[in-house]
Amino acid sequence: MFLTNTEEVPGKKIVACFGVVSGSTVRAKHVGRDIMAGVKNIFGGELTGYTELLSEAREQAMERMRDQAEQLGANAIVNVRFSTSSVTAGASEIYIYGTAVTVE
Amino acid sequence: MQYHAKLPENNSNVSSEHPLKEFIILLLSSAVVVLIIYGALGLFIDIAVDTISPEMEIAIYEAMAEEESEITLDDDKQPSEKEVLAQNLVSQLSQCVTIPYPIKLTFIDSETPNAFAAPGGEMVLLSGLLKRVQSENGLAFVLAHELAHFKNRDHLRGLGRGVVLMALSVLTTGNSSLSRLMAPVSSLEAAQFSQSRERTADATALDIINCHYGHVSGATEFFETVTKASESLPLMHYFSSHPEAKKRIAAINALSKQKSYQQGQVNKVGW
Amino acid sequence: MIDLYALLLLITLGYIFGQWNERRHFRSINEREQALVNLVTTNSRRPVGELDNISDVLLVTGGAVISVDYFKRIVTGLRNFFGGNMRAYETLVDRARREAILRLKESCPDATQIINLRLETSSIYKGNGNQVGSVEVLAYATAIYTD
Numbered sequence: 001m002f003l004t005n006t007e008e009v010p011g012k013k014i015v016a017c018f019g020v021v022s023g024s025t026v027r028a029k030h031v032g033r034d035i036m037a038g039v040k041n042i043f044g045g046e047l048t049g050y051t052e053l054l055s056e057a058r059e060q061a062m063e064r065m066r067d068q069a070e071q072l073g074a075n076a077i078v079n080v081r082f083s084t085s086s087v088t089a090g091a092s093e094i095y096i097y098g099t100a101v102t103v104e
Numbered sequence: 105m106q107y108h109a110k111l112p113e114n115n116s117n118v119s120s121e122h123p124l125k126e127f128i129i130l131l132l133s134s135a136v137v138v139l140i141i142y143g144a145l146g147l148f149i150d151i152a153v154d155t156i157s158p159e160m161e162i163a164i165y166e167a168m169a170e171e172e173s174e175i176t177l178d179d180d181k182q183p184s185e186k187e188v189l190a191q192n193l194v195s196q197l198s199q200c201v202t203i204p205y206p207i208k209l210t211f212i213d214s215e216t217p218n219a220f221a222a223p224g225g226e227m228v229l230l231s232g233l234l235k236r237v238q239s240e241n242g243l244a245f246v247l248a249h250e251l252a253h254f255k256n257r258d259h260l261r262g263l264g265r266g267v268v269l270m271a272l273s274v275l276t277t278g279n280s281s282l283s284r285l286m287a288p289v290s291s292l293e294a295a296q297f298s299q300s301r302e303r304t305a306d307a308t309a310l311d312i313i314n315c316h317y318g319h320v321s322g323a324t325e326f327f328e329t330v331t332k333a334s335e336s337l338p339l340m341h342y343f344s345s346h347p348e349a350k351k352r353i354a355a356i357n358a359l360s361k362q363k364s365y366q367q368g369q370v371n372k373v374g375w
Numbered sequence: 376m377i378d379l380y381a382l383l384l385l386i387t388l389g390y391i392f393g394q395w396n397e398r399r400h401f402r403s404i405n406e407r408e409q410a411l412v413n414l415v416t417t418n419s420r421r422p423v424g425e426l427d428n429i430s431d432v433l434l435v436t437g438g439a440v441i442s443v444d445y446f447k448r449i450v451t452g453l454r455n456f457f458g459g460n461m462r463a464y465e466t467l468v469d470r471a472r473r474e475a476i477l478r479l480k481e482s483c484p485d486a487t488q489i490i491n492l493r494l495e496t497s498s499i500y501k502g503n504g505n506q507v508g509s510v511e512v513l514a515y516a517t518a519i520y521t522d
Contacts, residue, residue: 007419017107017423019416020476020492024117024468028451030458060460064116071112079418085496087464087510090455095468097494099417107423109412117469119462123394123450126462130453137456282452284382 001066002076002103009076012103018072022097023065026087027057034090050092057094058082065096074100134282135289142272142290146297149264153257158204161260165224186234187211193240194227194247200315201308203254217330219246221253223260236329240371241322245313252308258301265294291343298345306352310359319368320360324353385445393444397466404473411480415488422488422519431520435489437479441471442509467510475514486518 002009033049040047069077080098087093191209198207205225214230222228227250237243253259269290314320327349341348347355415423443451447463454461472494480489495513 007421014105017105017415017417018110019107020418021112022117022472024465024472026461026464026468028455028458028461031456033458034455067114067116068112071114071116072108072110079420081418081493083494083496085468085510085512087468088451088455088461091451091461091464093464093468095472095494095496097418097492099419105424107415109415111408111412115469118466119460121462123446123463124390126454127446127450130450130457133457134453281382281449282456284378285449288379 001069001074002078003062003066003080003098004076004078005080005098007079009078009101009103012076014076014078014101015104016074016102018069018074018100018102020097021065021068021072021074021077021100022095023061023063023068024093024095025057025060025064026091026093027053027060028088028091029053053092054094057092058096061094061096065098069100072100074102076101076103131285134286138286138289139293142268142293145268145272146265146293149261149268153260153264156260162205162224165226184234189240190229190234190243190247193244194251197244197248197251197312197316200312201248201251201255203251207251207254217326219250221250221259223263225254227251227254233326237326238329238372239322239325241313241317242325242370244316245309245323246326248309248312248316249305251312252305253301255308256301256304258305261301262298265297269294288343295343295345299347302346303352303355306356307359310356310363310365314360314363314365317368319366320356321367322370323360324356325370327353327356386449387446389445389447389449393446396444397470400470400474401466404470404477407477407481408473411477411484414480414484414486416476416480416492416516417488417490418492418516420491422490426487426519426521428522429519430522433483433486433518433520434515435479435483435486435518436513436515437475437477437482438511438513439471439474439478440509440511441467441474443467448508464510471510471512472514475512479514479516483518483520485520487521488519489516490519492516 002012004010008014029049029052033053036049037047065077065080069075077098077100080096083095083097085093085095187209194207194209203225208226210226210228212228212230215232216230217232217236218230219233220228227247233246234243237246272290310320310323313323330349346352417423443464447467450463451461454463475494476492479492483489493515495515497511497513
Protein backbone atom coordinates (compact mmCIF):
# COMPACT_ATOMS: atom_id res chain seq x y z
CA MET A 1 0.00 0.00 0.00
CA PHE A 2 1.27 3.44 -0.97
CA LEU A 3 1.21 6.12 1.69
CA THR A 4 2.10 9.66 0.65
CA ASN A 5 1.59 13.10 2.06
CA THR A 6 1.25 14.61 -1.40
CA GLU A 7 -1.84 15.02 -3.54
CA GLU A 8 -0.90 12.15 -5.85
CA VAL A 9 1.25 9.08 -5.85
CA PRO A 10 4.13 10.14 -8.15
CA GLY A 11 4.22 8.08 -11.35
CA LYS A 12 0.78 6.57 -10.72
CA LYS A 13 -2.68 7.57 -11.82
CA ILE A 14 -5.53 7.77 -9.32
CA VAL A 15 -8.56 5.96 -10.74
CA ALA A 16 -10.93 5.80 -7.79
CA CYS A 17 -11.45 7.68 -4.55
CA PHE A 18 -13.02 6.35 -1.33
CA GLY A 19 -13.06 9.32 1.00
CA VAL A 20 -11.26 9.98 4.26
CA VAL A 21 -9.79 7.12 6.32
CA SER A 22 -8.10 7.52 9.68
CA GLY A 23 -6.22 5.70 12.38
CA SER A 24 -5.80 6.72 15.98
CA THR A 25 -4.26 5.40 19.17
CA VAL A 26 -3.59 6.40 22.75
CA ARG A 27 -0.64 4.67 24.37
CA ALA A 28 1.35 5.01 27.56
CA LYS A 29 4.64 3.71 28.95
CA HIS A 30 4.87 2.03 32.34
CA VAL A 31 5.65 4.07 35.42
CA GLY A 32 9.34 3.09 35.44
CA ARG A 33 9.80 4.88 32.13
CA ASP A 34 7.98 7.91 33.46
CA ILE A 35 10.31 8.05 36.45
CA MET A 36 13.36 7.67 34.20
CA ALA A 37 12.07 10.53 32.06
CA GLY A 38 11.76 12.65 35.20
CA VAL A 39 15.38 11.89 36.10
CA LYS A 40 16.48 12.62 32.54
CA ASN A 41 14.80 16.00 32.83
CA ILE A 42 17.56 17.00 35.23
CA PHE A 43 20.43 16.14 32.88
CA GLY A 44 18.77 16.70 29.52
CA GLY A 45 19.16 14.49 26.46
CA GLU A 46 16.87 12.21 24.53
CA LEU A 47 14.04 10.49 26.36
CA THR A 48 14.47 7.16 24.60
CA GLY A 49 11.47 5.65 26.33
CA TYR A 50 9.20 8.35 24.99
CA THR A 51 10.80 8.28 21.52
CA GLU A 52 9.97 4.59 21.49
CA LEU A 53 6.43 5.34 22.65
CA LEU A 54 5.96 7.87 19.90
CA SER A 55 7.11 5.49 17.18
CA GLU A 56 5.01 2.64 18.57
CA ALA A 57 1.94 4.87 18.61
CA ARG A 58 2.67 6.09 15.09
CA GLU A 59 3.11 2.55 13.75
CA GLN A 60 -0.10 1.39 15.38
CA ALA A 61 -2.13 4.35 14.12
CA MET A 62 -0.76 3.86 10.61
CA GLU A 63 -1.59 0.16 10.75
CA ARG A 64 -5.16 1.00 11.76
CA MET A 65 -5.53 3.51 8.94
CA ARG A 66 -4.19 0.94 6.45
CA ASP A 67 -6.69 -1.57 7.77
CA GLN A 68 -9.55 0.85 7.11
CA ALA A 69 -8.33 1.55 3.58
CA GLU A 70 -8.08 -2.19 2.89
CA GLN A 71 -11.64 -2.69 4.09
CA LEU A 72 -12.74 -0.15 1.48
CA GLY A 73 -10.71 -1.85 -1.27
CA ALA A 74 -8.18 0.97 -1.74
CA ASN A 75 -4.51 0.41 -2.51
CA ALA A 76 -3.07 3.80 -1.62
CA ILE A 77 -3.62 6.64 0.86
CA VAL A 78 -2.70 10.11 -0.30
CA ASN A 79 -2.48 13.39 1.56
CA VAL A 80 -1.63 11.70 4.85
CA ARG A 81 -1.65 14.11 7.80
CA PHE A 82 -0.50 13.53 11.36
CA SER A 83 -2.15 15.14 14.31
CA THR A 84 -1.56 14.84 18.05
CA SER A 85 -3.49 15.80 21.12
CA SER A 86 -3.05 15.50 24.85
CA VAL A 87 -5.84 13.43 26.30
CA THR A 88 -3.88 12.50 29.38
CA ALA A 89 -0.44 13.16 30.83
CA GLY A 90 2.27 10.62 30.11
CA ALA A 91 0.41 9.14 27.16
CA SER A 92 0.91 9.66 23.45
CA GLU A 93 -2.08 10.16 21.23
CA ILE A 94 -1.48 10.01 17.49
CA TYR A 95 -4.15 10.58 14.94
CA ILE A 96 -3.51 10.01 11.21
CA TYR A 97 -5.87 10.68 8.35
CA GLY A 98 -5.71 10.68 4.57
CA THR A 99 -7.76 10.01 1.46
CA ALA A 100 -8.05 6.37 0.42
CA VAL A 101 -7.63 5.93 -3.34
CA THR A 102 -6.98 3.26 -5.94
CA VAL A 103 -3.97 3.84 -8.19
CA GLU A 104 -2.83 1.95 -11.22
CA MET B 105 -11.64 9.28 -11.45
CA GLN B 106 -14.78 8.00 -9.77
CA TYR B 107 -15.89 8.22 -6.16
CA HIS B 108 -16.95 5.08 -4.30
CA ALA B 109 -19.27 5.87 -1.38
CA LYS B 110 -18.32 3.28 1.22
CA LEU B 111 -17.72 2.98 4.93
CA PRO B 112 -15.31 0.54 6.57
CA GLU B 113 -17.19 -2.39 8.13
CA ASN B 114 -15.06 -2.76 11.24
CA ASN B 115 -13.81 0.08 13.33
CA SER B 116 -10.12 -0.71 13.65
CA ASN B 117 -9.50 2.36 15.82
CA VAL B 118 -11.26 0.83 18.81
CA SER B 119 -10.21 -2.39 20.56
CA SER B 120 -12.93 -4.97 20.99
CA GLU B 121 -11.83 -6.10 24.46
CA HIS B 122 -14.43 -5.66 27.21
CA PRO B 123 -13.63 -2.63 29.41
CA LEU B 124 -14.44 -4.46 32.65
CA LYS B 125 -11.95 -7.21 31.81
CA GLU B 126 -9.19 -4.65 31.41
CA PHE B 127 -10.24 -2.94 34.64
CA ILE B 128 -10.16 -6.16 36.67
CA ILE B 129 -6.80 -7.26 35.26
CA LEU B 130 -5.30 -3.84 35.98
CA LEU B 131 -6.79 -3.73 39.47
CA LEU B 132 -5.42 -7.16 40.39
CA SER B 133 -1.99 -6.35 38.98
CA SER B 134 -1.90 -3.10 40.98
CA ALA B 135 -2.87 -4.97 44.15
CA VAL B 136 0.00 -7.41 43.57
CA VAL B 137 2.43 -4.53 43.02
CA VAL B 138 1.28 -2.78 46.21
CA LEU B 139 1.59 -6.01 48.20
CA ILE B 140 5.11 -6.64 46.90
CA ILE B 141 6.28 -3.08 47.62
CA TYR B 142 4.69 -3.03 51.06
CA GLY B 143 5.95 -6.52 51.92
CA ALA B 144 9.49 -5.62 50.87
CA LEU B 145 9.44 -2.44 52.98
CA GLY B 146 8.03 -4.42 55.92
CA LEU B 147 10.87 -6.91 55.63
CA PHE B 148 13.32 -4.03 55.56
CA ILE B 149 11.80 -2.65 58.78
CA ASP B 150 12.02 -6.04 60.47
CA ILE B 151 15.72 -6.16 59.65
CA ALA B 152 16.17 -2.58 60.85
CA VAL B 153 14.35 -3.35 64.13
CA ASP B 154 16.63 -6.31 64.77
CA THR B 155 19.71 -4.14 64.34
CA ILE B 156 18.52 -1.35 66.67
CA SER B 157 19.90 -2.20 70.11
CA PRO B 158 17.76 -1.60 73.21
CA GLU B 159 20.24 1.06 74.40
CA MET B 160 19.82 2.89 71.12
CA GLU B 161 16.06 2.67 71.41
CA ILE B 162 16.10 4.21 74.87
CA ALA B 163 18.51 6.93 73.74
CA ILE B 164 16.30 7.83 70.79
CA TYR B 165 13.20 7.74 72.92
CA GLU B 166 14.68 9.98 75.59
CA ALA B 167 15.83 12.49 72.99
CA MET B 168 12.30 12.54 71.61
CA ALA B 169 10.68 12.74 75.04
CA GLU B 170 12.71 15.84 75.92
CA GLU B 171 11.32 17.65 72.93
CA GLU B 172 7.77 16.58 73.56
CA SER B 173 7.67 18.04 77.03
CA GLU B 174 3.91 18.52 76.97
CA ILE B 175 3.48 14.91 78.08
CA THR B 176 3.98 15.68 81.75
CA LEU B 177 2.81 13.10 84.17
CA ASP B 178 0.96 14.01 87.28
CA ASP B 179 3.54 12.85 89.81
CA ASP B 180 1.78 14.39 92.79
CA LYS B 181 -1.27 12.20 92.34
CA GLN B 182 -1.26 9.26 94.70
CA PRO B 183 -1.45 5.97 92.80
CA SER B 184 -4.61 4.04 93.52
CA GLU B 185 -4.60 0.61 95.09
CA LYS B 186 -5.13 -1.11 91.75
CA GLU B 187 -2.36 0.90 90.15
CA VAL B 188 0.08 -0.21 92.84
CA LEU B 189 -1.06 -3.80 92.32
CA ALA B 190 -0.51 -3.51 88.57
CA GLN B 191 2.96 -1.99 89.08
CA ASN B 192 3.97 -4.87 91.40
CA LEU B 193 2.52 -7.39 88.99
CA VAL B 194 4.59 -6.04 86.10
CA SER B 195 7.84 -6.28 88.05
CA GLN B 196 7.00 -9.84 89.12
CA LEU B 197 6.03 -10.91 85.60
CA SER B 198 9.20 -9.31 84.19
CA GLN B 199 11.24 -11.98 85.99
CA CYS B 200 9.69 -14.65 83.73
CA VAL B 201 10.80 -12.99 80.52
CA THR B 202 14.01 -11.36 79.29
CA ILE B 203 13.37 -7.72 78.47
CA PRO B 204 16.48 -5.60 77.97
CA TYR B 205 15.19 -2.57 79.91
CA PRO B 206 13.06 -1.83 82.97
CA ILE B 207 9.36 -1.41 82.24
CA LYS B 208 7.79 1.84 83.40
CA LEU B 209 4.03 1.86 83.89
CA THR B 210 2.02 4.93 82.97
CA PHE B 211 -1.67 5.32 83.74
CA ILE B 212 -4.04 7.37 81.65
CA ASP B 213 -7.61 8.20 82.58
CA SER B 214 -9.82 6.77 79.86
CA GLU B 215 -12.91 4.61 79.75
CA THR B 216 -11.50 2.45 76.94
CA PRO B 217 -10.18 -0.86 78.27
CA ASN B 218 -6.77 -0.93 76.61
CA ALA B 219 -3.04 -1.14 77.17
CA PHE B 220 -0.19 -0.57 74.79
CA ALA B 221 3.57 -0.79 74.51
CA ALA B 222 5.41 2.44 73.71
CA PRO B 223 9.09 2.76 72.75
CA GLY B 224 11.68 3.11 75.52
CA GLY B 225 10.09 0.55 77.82
CA GLU B 226 6.99 2.53 78.64
CA MET B 227 3.82 0.55 79.12
CA VAL B 228 0.63 2.59 79.05
CA LEU B 229 -2.48 1.37 80.85
CA LEU B 230 -5.86 3.01 80.35
CA SER B 231 -7.87 3.12 83.57
CA GLY B 232 -10.84 1.51 81.80
CA LEU B 233 -8.86 -1.72 81.76
CA LEU B 234 -8.42 -1.73 85.54
CA LYS B 235 -12.19 -1.32 85.95
CA ARG B 236 -13.07 -4.13 83.56
CA VAL B 237 -10.79 -6.94 84.75
CA GLN B 238 -12.22 -9.09 87.51
CA SER B 239 -9.13 -10.79 88.91
CA GLU B 240 -5.40 -10.41 89.27
CA ASN B 241 -4.89 -13.24 86.78
CA GLY B 242 -7.00 -11.46 84.15
CA LEU B 243 -4.90 -8.32 84.48
CA ALA B 244 -1.70 -10.36 84.57
CA PHE B 245 -2.44 -11.82 81.17
CA VAL B 246 -2.94 -8.38 79.61
CA LEU B 247 0.28 -7.13 81.20
CA ALA B 248 2.14 -10.28 80.12
CA HIS B 249 0.82 -9.72 76.60
CA GLU B 250 2.30 -6.21 76.55
CA LEU B 251 5.56 -7.53 78.02
CA ALA B 252 5.63 -10.05 75.15
CA HIS B 253 5.33 -7.11 72.73
CA PHE B 254 8.40 -5.55 74.37
CA LYS B 255 10.28 -8.83 74.13
CA ASN B 256 9.38 -9.26 70.44
CA ARG B 257 9.90 -5.52 69.85
CA ASP B 258 6.53 -5.28 68.12
CA HIS B 259 6.09 -1.67 69.22
CA LEU B 260 9.01 -0.70 66.96
CA ARG B 261 7.76 -2.84 64.07
CA GLY B 262 4.30 -1.31 64.34
CA LEU B 263 5.76 2.20 64.48
CA GLY B 264 8.03 1.56 61.47
CA ARG B 265 5.21 0.13 59.40
CA GLY B 266 2.98 3.05 60.30
CA VAL B 267 5.66 5.45 59.07
CA VAL B 268 6.08 3.47 55.83
CA LEU B 269 2.34 3.38 55.22
CA MET B 270 2.16 7.13 55.73
CA ALA B 271 5.15 7.76 53.44
CA LEU B 272 3.63 5.58 50.73
CA SER B 273 0.32 7.40 50.86
CA VAL B 274 2.10 10.77 50.72
CA LEU B 275 4.13 9.63 47.70
CA THR B 276 1.08 8.43 45.81
CA THR B 277 -1.12 11.46 46.41
CA GLY B 278 -0.30 12.49 42.83
CA ASN B 279 -3.25 10.32 41.90
CA SER B 280 -5.44 10.46 44.97
CA SER B 281 -8.36 8.39 43.65
CA LEU B 282 -6.00 5.58 42.67
CA SER B 283 -4.23 5.58 46.02
CA ARG B 284 -7.63 5.53 47.71
CA LEU B 285 -8.51 2.50 45.62
CA MET B 286 -5.30 0.76 46.67
CA ALA B 287 -5.45 1.80 50.34
CA PRO B 288 -7.49 -1.26 51.47
CA VAL B 289 -4.83 -3.57 50.03
CA SER B 290 -2.01 -2.06 52.06
CA SER B 291 -4.12 -1.73 55.19
CA LEU B 292 -5.20 -5.36 54.82
CA GLU B 293 -1.56 -6.39 54.64
CA ALA B 294 -0.75 -4.21 57.67
CA ALA B 295 -3.70 -5.62 59.63
CA GLN B 296 -2.76 -9.23 58.84
CA PHE B 297 0.81 -8.57 59.94
CA SER B 298 -0.35 -6.93 63.15
CA GLN B 299 -2.74 -9.81 63.88
CA SER B 300 0.04 -12.35 63.49
CA ARG B 301 2.21 -10.37 65.95
CA GLU B 302 -0.72 -10.29 68.40
CA ARG B 303 -1.11 -14.06 68.19
CA THR B 304 2.62 -14.52 68.88
CA ALA B 305 2.36 -12.12 71.83
CA ASP B 306 -0.64 -14.09 73.19
CA ALA B 307 1.38 -17.31 73.05
CA THR B 308 4.34 -15.70 74.82
CA ALA B 309 2.00 -14.16 77.41
CA LEU B 310 0.59 -17.61 78.16
CA ASP B 311 4.12 -18.88 78.88
CA ILE B 312 4.76 -15.93 81.19
CA ILE B 313 1.50 -16.51 83.09
CA ASN B 314 2.28 -20.19 83.51
CA CYS B 315 5.79 -19.36 84.73
CA HIS B 316 4.48 -16.87 87.29
CA TYR B 317 1.40 -18.64 88.66
CA GLY B 318 2.13 -22.26 87.69
CA HIS B 319 -1.26 -22.38 85.97
CA VAL B 320 -3.09 -20.42 83.25
CA SER B 321 -6.52 -19.76 84.74
CA GLY B 322 -7.94 -16.33 83.99
CA ALA B 323 -5.89 -15.95 80.79
CA THR B 324 -8.98 -15.55 78.61
CA GLU B 325 -10.95 -13.53 81.15
CA PHE B 326 -10.32 -10.11 79.60
CA PHE B 327 -11.25 -11.24 76.09
CA GLU B 328 -14.45 -12.80 77.39
CA THR B 329 -15.57 -9.43 78.77
CA VAL B 330 -14.58 -7.78 75.49
CA THR B 331 -16.52 -10.19 73.23
CA LYS B 332 -19.73 -9.36 75.02
CA ALA B 333 -19.16 -5.65 74.46
CA SER B 334 -18.27 -5.51 70.79
CA GLU B 335 -19.98 -6.87 67.72
CA SER B 336 -18.13 -5.81 64.58
CA LEU B 337 -19.40 -5.78 61.00
CA PRO B 338 -18.85 -8.90 58.90
CA LEU B 339 -15.49 -9.04 57.07
CA MET B 340 -14.28 -5.96 58.94
CA HIS B 341 -12.18 -8.08 61.30
CA TYR B 342 -9.80 -8.70 58.40
CA PHE B 343 -8.89 -5.01 58.54
CA SER B 344 -8.63 -4.89 62.32
CA SER B 345 -5.24 -4.61 63.99
CA HIS B 346 -6.13 -7.35 66.49
CA PRO B 347 -7.65 -10.78 65.86
CA GLU B 348 -11.24 -11.35 66.93
CA ALA B 349 -11.57 -11.92 70.69
CA LYS B 350 -13.42 -15.21 70.06
CA LYS B 351 -10.54 -16.54 68.00
CA ARG B 352 -7.97 -15.39 70.54
CA ILE B 353 -9.81 -17.24 73.31
CA ALA B 354 -9.95 -20.40 71.18
CA ALA B 355 -6.26 -20.08 70.27
CA ILE B 356 -5.24 -19.57 73.92
CA ASN B 357 -7.30 -22.57 75.07
CA ALA B 358 -5.89 -24.76 72.31
CA LEU B 359 -2.34 -23.71 73.14
CA SER B 360 -2.67 -24.32 76.88
CA LYS B 361 -4.08 -27.77 76.12
CA GLN B 362 -1.24 -28.48 73.73
CA LYS B 363 1.40 -27.41 76.24
CA SER B 364 -0.64 -29.17 78.98
CA TYR B 365 -0.72 -26.09 81.24
CA GLN B 366 -2.73 -26.57 84.41
CA GLN B 367 -5.82 -24.71 85.56
CA GLY B 368 -5.78 -23.33 89.09
CA GLN B 369 -7.17 -20.86 91.59
CA VAL B 370 -7.90 -17.34 90.35
CA ASN B 371 -6.78 -14.58 92.71
CA LYS B 372 -9.68 -12.21 93.23
CA VAL B 373 -8.21 -10.35 96.22
CA GLY B 374 -8.52 -6.60 95.79
CA TRP B 375 -10.82 -6.78 92.73
CA MET C 376 -13.97 3.33 54.38
CA ILE C 377 -16.67 5.90 53.46
CA ASP C 378 -14.13 7.32 51.03
CA LEU C 379 -13.75 3.99 49.33
CA TYR C 380 -17.50 3.42 49.06
CA ALA C 381 -17.94 6.86 47.49
CA LEU C 382 -15.17 6.05 45.04
CA LEU C 383 -16.70 2.68 44.13
CA LEU C 384 -20.08 4.35 43.67
CA LEU C 385 -18.54 6.92 41.32
CA ILE C 386 -16.81 4.18 39.34
CA THR C 387 -20.03 2.14 39.04
CA LEU C 388 -22.05 5.18 38.01
CA GLY C 389 -19.33 6.15 35.55
CA TYR C 390 -19.29 2.67 34.09
CA ILE C 391 -23.06 2.28 33.72
CA PHE C 392 -23.79 5.71 32.29
CA GLY C 393 -20.52 5.94 30.35
CA GLN C 394 -21.12 2.65 28.57
CA TRP C 395 -24.76 3.44 27.93
CA ASN C 396 -23.84 6.85 26.53
CA GLU C 397 -21.05 5.46 24.41
CA ARG C 398 -23.16 2.71 22.89
CA ARG C 399 -25.91 5.20 22.07
CA HIS C 400 -23.42 7.64 20.58
CA PHE C 401 -21.77 4.99 18.40
CA ARG C 402 -25.19 3.85 17.13
CA SER C 403 -26.10 7.42 16.26
CA ILE C 404 -22.71 8.02 14.57
CA ASN C 405 -23.04 4.87 12.47
CA GLU C 406 -26.57 5.77 11.35
CA ARG C 407 -25.65 9.34 10.42
CA GLU C 408 -22.47 8.28 8.62
CA GLN C 409 -24.54 5.86 6.58
CA ALA C 410 -27.02 8.62 5.75
CA LEU C 411 -24.26 10.99 4.59
CA VAL C 412 -22.10 8.38 2.88
CA ASN C 413 -22.79 9.79 -0.59
CA LEU C 414 -21.38 13.23 0.21
CA VAL C 415 -17.92 13.22 -1.39
CA THR C 416 -15.31 14.01 1.25
CA THR C 417 -11.52 14.04 0.75
CA ASN C 418 -8.58 15.80 2.24
CA SER C 419 -7.05 16.52 -1.17
CA ARG C 420 -6.67 20.09 -2.35
CA ARG C 421 -8.35 19.41 -5.69
CA PRO C 422 -11.91 18.16 -6.14
CA VAL C 423 -12.52 14.58 -7.25
CA GLY C 424 -12.95 14.58 -11.04
CA GLU C 425 -13.85 17.68 -13.04
CA LEU C 426 -16.49 20.03 -11.63
CA ASP C 427 -18.48 22.36 -13.89
CA ASN C 428 -20.79 25.22 -12.92
CA ILE C 429 -19.39 25.78 -9.45
CA SER C 430 -21.92 28.09 -7.82
CA ASP C 431 -20.46 28.54 -4.38
CA VAL C 432 -17.40 27.69 -2.30
CA LEU C 433 -17.60 27.82 1.48
CA LEU C 434 -15.38 27.16 4.47
CA VAL C 435 -17.27 24.75 6.71
CA THR C 436 -16.45 23.64 10.25
CA GLY C 437 -17.66 21.16 12.83
CA GLY C 438 -16.56 20.52 16.38
CA ALA C 439 -17.21 18.17 19.26
CA VAL C 440 -16.09 17.97 22.88
CA ILE C 441 -16.46 14.55 24.48
CA SER C 442 -15.87 14.02 28.17
CA VAL C 443 -14.40 10.97 29.88
CA ASP C 444 -16.38 9.16 32.56
CA TYR C 445 -15.05 8.33 36.00
CA PHE C 446 -14.61 4.66 35.18
CA LYS C 447 -12.40 5.49 32.21
CA ARG C 448 -10.37 7.90 34.24
CA ILE C 449 -9.61 5.20 36.81
CA VAL C 450 -8.85 2.53 34.20
CA THR C 451 -6.48 4.80 32.28
CA GLY C 452 -4.91 5.93 35.54
CA LEU C 453 -4.05 2.30 36.25
CA ARG C 454 -3.04 1.77 32.63
CA ASN C 455 -0.64 4.68 32.85
CA PHE C 456 1.16 2.74 35.58
CA PHE C 457 1.64 -0.41 33.53
CA GLY C 458 1.83 1.10 30.04
CA GLY C 459 0.21 -0.09 26.83
CA ASN C 460 -2.85 0.78 24.82
CA MET C 461 -5.34 3.06 26.53
CA ARG C 462 -8.38 1.28 25.25
CA ALA C 463 -10.75 3.44 27.25
CA TYR C 464 -9.54 6.63 25.58
CA GLU C 465 -9.49 5.17 22.07
CA THR C 466 -13.27 5.15 21.88
CA LEU C 467 -13.30 8.70 23.20
CA VAL C 468 -10.97 10.00 20.50
CA ASP C 469 -12.81 8.03 17.82
CA ARG C 470 -16.18 9.37 18.87
CA ALA C 471 -15.01 12.99 19.07
CA ARG C 472 -13.35 12.88 15.66
CA ARG C 473 -16.23 11.19 13.84
CA GLU C 474 -18.76 13.44 15.53
CA ALA C 475 -16.82 16.55 14.44
CA ILE C 476 -16.67 15.35 10.83
CA LEU C 477 -20.38 14.48 10.91
CA ARG C 478 -21.30 17.92 12.19
CA LEU C 479 -19.18 19.46 9.45
CA LYS C 480 -21.02 17.37 6.85
CA GLU C 481 -24.40 18.14 8.39
CA SER C 482 -23.70 21.87 8.15
CA CYS C 483 -23.60 21.56 4.32
CA PRO C 484 -25.73 18.56 3.32
CA ASP C 485 -26.42 20.00 -0.16
CA ALA C 486 -22.76 20.45 -1.09
CA THR C 487 -21.43 18.49 -4.07
CA GLN C 488 -18.01 17.88 -2.57
CA ILE C 489 -16.11 18.59 0.61
CA ILE C 490 -12.37 18.94 0.00
CA ASN C 491 -9.24 19.67 1.99
CA LEU C 492 -10.63 18.32 5.26
CA ARG C 493 -8.36 19.10 8.22
CA LEU C 494 -8.70 18.14 11.87
CA GLU C 495 -7.39 20.00 14.89
CA THR C 496 -7.46 19.01 18.51
CA SER C 497 -7.48 21.42 21.40
CA SER C 498 -7.68 21.33 25.17
CA ILE C 499 -10.43 23.39 26.71
CA TYR C 500 -10.78 21.58 29.95
CA LYS C 501 -7.86 20.45 32.00
CA GLY C 502 -9.01 19.03 35.31
CA ASN C 503 -6.99 19.11 38.51
CA GLY C 504 -3.33 18.57 37.76
CA ASN C 505 -2.71 16.88 34.48
CA GLN C 506 -5.90 14.91 34.38
CA VAL C 507 -7.59 15.99 31.18
CA GLY C 508 -11.30 15.55 31.33
CA SER C 509 -12.23 15.72 27.67
CA VAL C 510 -11.24 15.38 24.02
CA GLU C 511 -11.96 18.30 21.70
CA VAL C 512 -11.81 18.02 17.94
CA LEU C 513 -12.34 20.73 15.37
CA ALA C 514 -12.86 19.72 11.74
CA TYR C 515 -12.69 22.23 8.89
CA ALA C 516 -12.89 21.88 5.13
CA THR C 517 -13.99 23.56 1.92
CA ALA C 518 -17.46 22.77 0.62
CA ILE C 519 -18.11 23.09 -3.13
CA TYR C 520 -21.64 23.67 -4.43
CA THR C 521 -22.61 23.19 -8.08
CA ASP C 522 -25.75 24.15 -9.93
